[in-house]
Amino acid sequence: MRKAELIVFTDLDGTLLDHETYSHAAAAPALQRLRDRGIPVILASSKTAAEIAALRAEIGLSAYPAIVENGAGILPAHADSAGAAPDYARIRAALDRVPPELRRHFTGFGDMTDAGVAHSTGLPLDQARLARQRSYSEPGEWAGSDTERAAFEKCLADEGITARYGGRYLTLSLGGTKADRMDEIAAAYGNPPRIALGDAPNDLEMLLAADMPVLIRNPHAKPLPPLPEKQAGRILKSTKTGPSGWNEMIHSLLSKAQSRQIGA
Ligand SMILES: [Mg+2]
Incomplete structure (x- = not known):
């Protein structure tokens, strides 16, 4: 360039x-x-x-x-598009290894349907569909306590995954x-x-x-x-x-x- x-x-x-x-x-x-x-x-x-x-x-x-x-x-x-999405696949695979008693509190966009994302974000359905096409990060709703969230984040940190909590969504990524x-x-x-x-x-x-x-x-x-x-x-x-x-x-x-x- x-x-x-x-x-x-x-x-x-x-x-x-x-x-x-x-x-x-x-x-x-x-x-x-x-x-x-x-x-x-x-x-x-x-x-x-x-x-x-x-x-x-x-x-x-x-x-x-x-x-x-x-x-x-x-x-x-x-x-x-961003092309192949190994980061996203890695985050979803790490979520599968979190103990179920912690995992159940996190509902990621990948756990939701397009309609579920539309409902959660307020986006129209066609935009919610695009918002679900993720390559690098997984936002989700957190329904557990702060203590449980700390334990959940610790499990993911052990797999090299960073969590950021914006108040509304807990977003998981490889850290950029x-x-x-x-x-x-x-x-x-x-x-x-x-x-x-x-x-x-x-x-x-x-x-x-x-x-x-x-x-x-x-x-x-x-x-x-x-x-x-x-x-x-x-x-x-x-x-x-x-x-x-x-x-x-x-x-x-x-x-x-x-x-x-x-x-x-
Ligand atoms: Mg702005």
Whole structure:
């Protein structure tokens, strides 16, 4: 891949996509400006490769890889799916070896039907079907106590599996994070300065791994947790929400970068 002058990593829901309508239309001018300058835009989400591939094509970003399943894997450029999924098979096999008295408290997407995932997530049925096509991680509902969860996680850790509890889902993976994937992808483009955009606490890892972190305003999202002043002071904040905020902030950062170049 050729060296880029900048690279953009972005969350989808509430960031590049409108919280209510899921439209990215308001970000079109900024996306075009990035395209004209050959700046890669990397989608980063908890969604699966199957969910991201169609969206990535629609936004016109299929030339770039995407970070899927919360950093557990990468969807290569131009691919429709992540291909064979040995990570997922390994996680499911490890689940089969957890003692039944602990295992029964965990209901993974692989234990549910498409309709079950639709019911659990609130996704429409066709999207729930794509959300079940997993390659790198297994989210599930946890119905046991915290003590039982610690024992369950210990059994899986012994098999090299990492568990992350987001309050709603307990997600099992072989351990990659969004920040790890950012390093990997940025390296492939010659490690240019990184812009990262997100709207919620689950984007914090990505924001902190960027040179120019941008928080997109979302009145529906929880605020970021308190951060050390040095970190908090670095985070730029949009005034507009969703794709309008995305558009606003990318234009402003590109103009700043340009005037720096002219001044140099
Ligand atoms: Mg979001």
